[in-house]
Amino acid sequence: MRPDRAAGERWKRVVYPPLGIALALALWHWICVQFSLSTTVLPKPGLVLAAALERRDLIAAEFWVTLKETVYGFGLALALGVPIAVAITASKTLNLMFSPILIALQSVPKVALAPILLVWLGTGIESKLAIAWLVAFFPIVVDTAAGLQSTPRELLELARSLRASRWQVFSKVQFPAALPYIVTGSKVAVTLAVIGAVIGEFVGSSEGLGYLLLTATSQIDSPLAFAALFALAALGILAYLAVVAAERLLEPWLPPAADRRD
Amino acid sequence: MSFGVLEGVRKEFLRPGRSVPLAAIEEASFAFEKGELVSLLGPSGCGKTTLLRIIAGLIAKTGGSVRIRGEEVDAPHPDFGFVFQTPNLMPWRNVLENVLFPMEILRRSDGAAKRRALALLEMTGLAEFELARPHQLSGGMQQRVALCRALVHEPALLLMDEPFGALDELTRMEMNDLLLDIRARTQATVVFVTHSIAEAVYLSDQVLVFSRRPARIVEQIRVSLPYPRSAATRYSGAFTALEHRASRALGVLREPAHAT
């Protein structure tokens, strides 16, 4: 690409996305006005922004709660999912014993478990964390296991021919080979963790963005409900970007982008 | 006593759901001396990789014996080096780190190891690439890195499984010369799997021609062309005659060759 073209591209990249957003907001506003929609049905963007600014302390507090649930749930999914994937790929016995259970559990709609978890764990952070953990857990286990199993046979034979210990094989060959898969799984998992946390809040909670959304709608405070919705979207994007940032940090240990699955 | 001796090596693979096992190697007996380069030449799927894995002690044999320096091989031995059909470098390591991998596993990754790795990279024409990542190298360069990795712990025996099979003809011939050069310098003993007749004859002191599966040795060819060999060797009458002999043994050439 010629440098002047590259500069042109960069200019477009800076200008076009905000332009798109501005257009969408304008369309939204126009629809509200054109069809004289009541604020309850669809508040004008200006009203949503006003609500967001006016109640920013409340939104920030609830944002923080949902963020905590998401991060803890995701962190726990990572902390448990990776070792479990390691265990079932390292041991044939464990694999035969627990893979069917894992597959069966994976096909249970996790949302259906929310009420049960609430009964078990109460309406505090524990139940949200548990649901966020549950939905984030499976993609991490599945992708980590796939990554560990994707290690080329030849590399394993090379290690074995050098009489590598199991730990050496794992730490120097299998785990680094699985890392890109773990990152891919994490990207899916973190987005799911946000959904899990919100579902938990919907089913029973006294705080969090999901709870705020629910109460705002029941009080017919649509601008606040929409503001909560945008906050949730921001949370999801933030969580995803955090994983992408982690991926950047891992760059030296990852294969080049072209070889990656995603 | 020869450096390596195989006697009546046999291999059957159990097949799930079938009572009759799959016979991969019917019988293989041969010997090679220290410093020799032996090629295993045979059609695809005949059991060459399997035999190499048995020599390496990576898989169990059904019968027979493999002795290297008088010792029966029935487990992997760190004194062997490996080159596979594809480079199989680790994408997350740079070239030097890839070459040093065996030394790390053997817990001998010290200054001397690094110097040796750099010397090998220099010898294979990769002196300026030690910090490059594998994806930045061409296929031939990657295979040269794999060769350095196989040699870095100074193995007594180098096992190579169609290492240049995926390369273009020109690169392959360059790699052949490189291998002969390295062998001359390191005195390594090499067992080399290939299905290229020309490559087998060009490289070897001894070519073993295998039948289709289940593998049997159908011909044992001594190549007494003098080393160092060069492009001119490929066009000599003696070379062509050996190629013809190997082709006939493989069954690709039916009519008798003209005596030249």
Ligand SMILES: Nc1ncnc2c1ncn2[C@@H]1O[C@H](COP(=O)(O)OP(=O)(O)OP(=O)(O)O)[C@@H](O)[C@H]1O
């Ligand atoms: N682990 C295994 N289990 C069952 N059968 C196997 C196994 N490994 C190899 N075989 C069979 O043994 C035969 C020989 O395989 P091998 O890989 O040794 O062939 P090869 O001569 O190296 O072929 P190529 O030149 O194509 O690499 C094949 O029929 C293959 O299907």
Ligand SMILES: [Mg+2]
């Ligand atoms: Mg093979």
